[in-house]
Amino acid sequence: MNKSQIQLIVQISETGSFTKAGEELHMTQPAVSRAVATIEAELGTKLIKRNKKNGLFFTDVGERILVIFRNILYELQKVDEIIAAEKGLEIGKVHIGAFPTVCTRFIPKIIRTMEDKYPGLEVKLSEGSIDQVKEWLRS
Incomplete structure (x- = not known):
């Protein structure tokens, strides 16, 4: 993984x-499908199910693993920030949620x-x- x-x-x-x-990760849909199949095969379990009626949804184990994956990405981001700070750089991600008027x-x-002021920041x-x-x- x-x-x-x-x-x-x-x-x-x-x-x-x-x-x-x-699209967000610059991959085609077939490449995404193959990557998911590879991940699921590596883990030996189904993470995501798709059907025409309900769209896609995460299995119970997929939901639990998703929480861990988010934590892993958060911790990896912290490592990048520590290394950047050591080099005198300000980096990171800022996610802003606001209502339309704001x-x-x-x-x-x-x-x-x-x-x-902080060109290394990614703002979403x-x-x-x-x-x-x-x-x-x-959430």
Whole structure:
């Protein structure tokens, strides 16, 4: 199991789609399907199920493994940040969740300032209702 495979499984969870996950990671949908099949074969269990009626969903074991994969990626990011800090660089990911009014009025200027001051930061903006933002924080 490598970092790219772990990122792929997490991205599938976040996008809810093999195709969208592939686009985010610059992979074709068939390549994503093959990679998932390889991961599942390596682990010896099914992580994701797909059907036309319900779309895709994670199995029970897939959900539990997904939590671990997210933690692994978080810890690997921390390693990268420690190494970058040792070199005098500021890097990392900032995920901003906000409702539409904030996204259009305030966030663009804040993001521009952050990117100018800290070019090593990756900023991801998600727009949703207050309830959606609360749910994102919980999950």
